[in-house]
């Protein structure tokens with residue numbers, strides 16, 4: 459039933475052009491790739507080099523961050539923050555903010571602060587209610603573990619919010635990662651299915667944002683002074699950005715859901731415009747076509763794209779121990795596509811190496827201090843799985 463294609467090598471083709479924004483905006487004029495052939499139909503037919511062992515059942519887990527002592531913090535889309543040690547039942551963390559849980563909205567990402575060892579600070583994203591409307595928010599809080607039976611968030615402070623409130627519960631994105639020097643937060647902010655904000659650099663929707671660790675904009679961001687929340691913006695023209703990670707060479711990669719077809723893996727560069735909603739490799743859900751990236755060489759095309767869609771949920775750079783050949787490569791989880799994908803990231807090029815089909819929605823990945831990889835199963839009866847190498851044929 460599966461059709462197997464050869465992995466598609468991606469070649470960067472130099473193009474130069476001004477970013478296509480309503481205002482004249484700076485452009486770094488860096489190399490941009492031409493749109494490539496889709497990798498959406500490539501599915502690996504050989505057995506995966508791993509097996510998965512479910513260690514705990516959780517309702518709709520979303521993100522997971524391990525602490526140095528081996529315990530993990532786990533968010534759930536319905537709005538919980540859990541503290542979990544393998545072999546024990548998860549414990550509710552108290553003091554979490556009120557979360558609006560509807561469709562794609564709820565509790566989102568969780569990350570330890572770079573100085574967690576001394577500050578006990580954590581960052582979490584979630585959907586904040588405001589009357590009948592909602593927006594994504596980023597909060598910082600101190601995790602108090604004095605009473606191991608009652609973990610508590612203290613001094614919770616909302617340090618960032620989306621510029622606009624909207625009603626429909628889609629495209630919050632709200633993934634975070636830290637720069638390799640640990641000085642900046644890179645935060646994805648989805649366009650709330652409103653399309654046009656993605657091309658407005660005064661709005662912080664449909665963007666990759668670069669913030670200081672206290673939530674203020676980085677002082678040397680490219681659009682500072684264009685009004686509104688432009689000071690936060692690092693790149694624009696994005697749709698629903700559910701994965702962001704720095705590769706070992708310091709390059710920043712991002713993965714986003716396209717419309718009907720056209721999920722993208724993008725190499726993120728300062729001030730670049732990634733095209734949404736002007737261009738896409740997919741079309742609107744009502745069938746109305748969207749011009750392709752090839753028609754607008756001034757807009758950044760994806761390094762890889764998927765037609766049909768796989769609904770990518772996450773991007774993780776593997777640094778674990780179980781499968782040595784994966785080190786430095788990217789792992790992408792798929793929700794609708796129910797898969798784990800392995801991607802070679804080499805300079806500005808990306809190549810899909812494998813796509814292994816599972817029988818559940820993959821929300822994301824986390825590595826523990828021992829270098830073990832865990833997968834997050836996004837289902838009402840989902841949970842956390844440990845990845846173990848298959849005996850004999852690990853590659």
Ligand SMILES: [Ca+2]
Pocket residue numbers: 695722732733734737738758759760
């Ligand atoms: Ca795009």
